[in-house]
Amino acid sequence: MQFHLNGFEPGDPEIFHPEDRYAAPVEAGPLPEEVDVLIVGCGPAGMTLAAQLSAFPDIRTCIVDQRSGPLLRGQADGIACRTMEMFHAFGFAERVLQESYWVNETTFWKPDDAKRENIVRSGRIDDTEDGLSEFPHVILNQARVQDFFLDVMRKSPTRLEPHYSRRLIDLETDPAASDYPVTARLERLEPSHEGEIEIIKARYVVGCDGARSTVRKSIGRALHGDSANHAWGVMDVLAVTDFPDIRLKALIQSAGEGSIVLIPREGGYMVRIYVEMDKLNENERVASRNITVDKLIAAVQRVLHPHTFEVKEVAWWSVYEIGQRLTDKFDDVAEDAIGERLPHVFIAGDACHTHSPKAGQGMNVSMQDGFNLGWKLAAVLQGRSRPDLLHSYSAERQTIAKELIDFDREWSAMLSAPLKSPDDPDGDGVEPAEVQKYFVRSGRYTAGTATRYTPSVLTGEATHQHLAKGLTIGTRFHSAPAIRLADAKPTQLGHAAKADGRWRIYAFAGAEDRAAPSSRLRALCDFLAGSPTSPVKRHTPAGQDIDSVIDFRVVFQQAHRTLAVETMPTFLLPRKGRYGLRDYEKMFCPDFKSGQDIFDMRGIDREQGCMVLVRPDQYVAHVLPLDGYAELSAFFDGFMVPQN
Numbered sequence: 001m002q003f004h005l006n007g008f009e010p011g012d013p014e015i016f017h018p019e020d021r022y023a024a025p026v027e028a029g030p031l032p033e034e035v036d037v038l039i040v041g042c043g044p045a046g047m048t049l050a051a052q053l054s055a056f057p058d059i060r061t062c063i064v065d066q067r068s069g070p071l072l073r074g075q076a077d078g079i080a081c082r083t084m085e086m087f088h089a090f091g092f093a094e095r096v097l098q099e100s101y102w103v104n105e106t107t108f109w110k111p112d113d114a115k116r117e118n119i120v121r122s123g124r125i126d127d128t129e130d131g132l133s134e135f136p137h138v139i140l141n142q143a144r145v146q147d148f149f150l151d152v153m154r155k156s157p158t159r160l161e162p163h164y165s166r167r168l169i170d171l172e173t174d175p176a177a178s179d180y181p182v183t184a185r186l187e188r189l190e191p192s193h194e195g196e197i198e199i200i201k202a203r204y205v206v207g208c209d210g211a212r213s214t215v216r217k218s219i220g221r222a223l224h225g226d227s228a229n230h231a232w233g234v235m236d237v238l239a240v241t242d243f244p245d246i247r248l249k250a251l252i253q254s255a256g257e258g259s260i261v262l263i264p265r266e267g268g269y270m271v272r273i274y275v276e277m278d279k280l281n282e283n284e285r286v287a288s289r290n291i292t293v294d295k296l297i298a299a300v301q302r303v304l305h306p307h308t309f310e311v312k313e314v315a316w317w318s319v320y321e322i323g324q325r326l327t328d329k330f331d332d333v334a335e336d337a338i339g340e341r342l343p344h345v346f347i348a349g350d351a352c353h354t355h356s357p358k359a360g361q362g363m364n365v366s367m368q369d370g371f372n373l374g375w376k377l378a379a380v381l382q383g384r385s386r387p388d389l390l391h392s393y394s395a396e397r398q399t400i401a402k403e404l405i406d407f408d409r410e411w412s413a414m415l416s417a418p419l420k421s422p423d424d425p426d427g428d429g430v431e432p433a434e435v436q437k438y439f440v441r442s443g444r445y446t447a448g449t450a451t452r453y454t455p456s457v458l459t460g461e462a463t464h465q466h467l468a469k470g471l472t473i474g475t476r477f478h479s480a481p482a483i484r485l486a487d488a489k490p491t492q493l494g495h496a497a498k499a500d501g502r503w504r505i506y507a508f509a510g511a512e513d514r515a516a517p518s519s520r521l522r523a524l525c526d527f528l529a530g531s532p533t534s535p536v537k538r539h540t541p542a543g544q545d546i547d548s549v550i551d552f553r554v555v556f557q558q559a560h561r562t563l564a565v566e567t568m569p570t571f572l573l574p575r576k577g578r579y580g581l582r583d584y585e586k587m588f589c590p591d592f593k594s595g596q597d598i599f600d601m602r603g604i605d606r607e608q609g610c611m612v613l614v615r616p617d618q619y620v621a622h623v624l625p626l627d628g629y630a631e632l633s634a635f636f637d638g639f640m641v642p643q644n
Contacts, residue, residue: 001266002267005268007313008073011072025164028162028163034060035203037059038200039062039063039206040064040205041063041208043350044146045349045370046370050162051152053374054152057157059382061160066166069164075143076142077139077263080361080364080449081128081447082449083448084138085135086499088495096145097136101139101267106125106248107124108121109122109245110419116421119304125440139265168214168215171184171214183199184200186200204377206347216351218345219332221352230276230321230416231277233319235318236265237313239312246271252304253432273300276303293317297311324355329394342388346394348370355409376392384549396458403445411438418430453475460624460635468508468610471603471604473623475620476620477504481493481594484587493553497614497618503615503636506555507611509557515569538644550636555589557589572587573586608626
């Protein structure tokens with residue numbers, strides 16, 4: 001899809017008239033007096049969290065932002081493969097794929113050894129390794145991602161809308177309060193209500209309000225870290241150039257004029273450029289340099305020499321300092337008080353971790369923060385899990401953020417380091433070839449697929465990992481092609497999971513197992529359907545569909561035409577809804593036509609089969625044998641509240 005040919009226009013590119021491309025913010029009215037969750041900030045973390053919570057009609061959620069309306073341009077744009085997998089769970093991955101730029105290949109440029117003031121191409125590689133995900137790495141304006149989340153919220157059971165033009169003044173927390181322990185004061189900023197103070201009480205507050213977070217300060221947390229004393233500029237431009245890789249992601253290192261990270265943007269014409277600017281003095285802020293957009297353009301032209309670069313329009317630009325900062329904890333409970341009190345205030349995204357944008361992970365990691373916390377808050381508020389589950393948010397996400405900070409520090413230092421001269425190979429600096437090698441080594445990390453949660457109440461030990469070698473406990477559930485048995489539809493097994501707060505159990509049948517009366521799979525179905533210790537029976541509230549909390553699905557080894565739906569256990573054809581209609585979408589087979597057998601692709605033990613437990617945020621929680629009933633029940637009893 002091509003757009004921006006005659007200038008940048010924000011909003012939906014499928015709408016012809018520019019004035020219709022983005023809607024005015026909906027007037028959400030005054031703030032409610034009491035809510036279950038108050039989200040401060042409509043950034044990536046806040047919108048992901050709000051969209052997740054909007055799926056639950058019995059949870060009262062309020063999201064506020066200082067801005068007067070939705071974001072229109074600039075800021076983050078890189079969307080990792082793992083984030084695309086999450087977007088599919090929210091239902092808008094296809095819209096992102098249609099509009100976005102797909103990062104298929106990356107090129108590398110270095111100084112020409114024969115003429116050092118010129119640059120030459122030194123490498124060209126696939127941006128992500130084959131088979132890493134069913135989705136590509138793409139580029140799309142953060143504003144459009146926000147639009148898609150807003151659409152999810154508006155269509156949800158709660159019809160959630162943000163309250164704009166609200167500035168958080170302060171928070172007060174009373175841990176002894178039984179109902180609404182957090183009180184927030186907010187100031188209205190719109191002209192018709194300017195200066196009015198609103199007070200809202202909440203069970204939980206989540207600060208997604210950026211690096212200068214008021215929520216973070218209110219709980220006594222601070223960002224700690226160092227600045228690398230380098231200034232970089234970033235701009236989205238429409239330009240005419242003879243640089244041949246203008247529509248490919250490129251890492252460009254010059255001999256003496258600094259480096260560029262070039263990222264084509266959606267629409268076929270616009271390009272984002274990160275360009276190295278001045279080295280800052282110790283404790284100096286970038287604002288003191290008075291760097292203008294003209295200086296950014298001139299710097300780009302110097303780095304790209306001998307190629308020309310004529311900017312026709314600047315859609316957005318900014319200057320920033322490289323720095324990596326992290327808070328020691330992502331909630332309001334001190335480390336030594338975890339056993340004494342429960343968290344009620346959380347921080348996510350830039351409020352608790354900041355870094356340079358060149359790793360392309362800021363928006364992605366922030367959204368994963370929101371996804372991690374959202375289903376946990378829902379489970380606790382609905383009484384399905386114990387409140388101490390909420391301690392796991394900080395424990396899991398702070399570790400992941402630290403990994404991001406460490407990676408970003410090393411990657412930023414490499415891009416800012418001077419290049420070694422051919423005349424002095426032993427001198428200080430970095431070899432251009434080393435930059436390319438590091439990029440390749442870090443591919444899984446930048447794709448967002450390297451995250452791994454360590455053993456905890458939500459992540460089992462690797463006792464039975466050999467039964468599913470390609471679905472590592474603690475990592476995201478790596479989808480694979482499958483054929484749905486009832487209607488022969490080719491699909492991705494992982495796409496069965498939606499952002500609805502449910503757990504998934506995928507049972508991979510043994511070699512000869514067709515769910516016959518004497519089979520291990522049939523016995524598992526009978527256990528889950530009828531045993532008093534079955535986690536499905538034990539944790540599903542009376543009157544709700546049997547898969548409303550734990551969604552059980554099966555993958556057979558046989559071709560779909562060799563199996564008969566009518567012979568399957570009734571547990572795999574559950575009756576649901578007001579009419580007791582049967583759900584025919586619980587059973588799958590390998591996609592032999594494509595030559596991609598899920599059992600081979602994910603290292604499933606063909607003889608024994610196994611169960612793979614998957615969290616609501618798509619991470620593998622456990623791998624168990626098909627007859628591991630006691631371990632299965634014990635796992636869910638570790639954090640869930642019995643409903644029956």
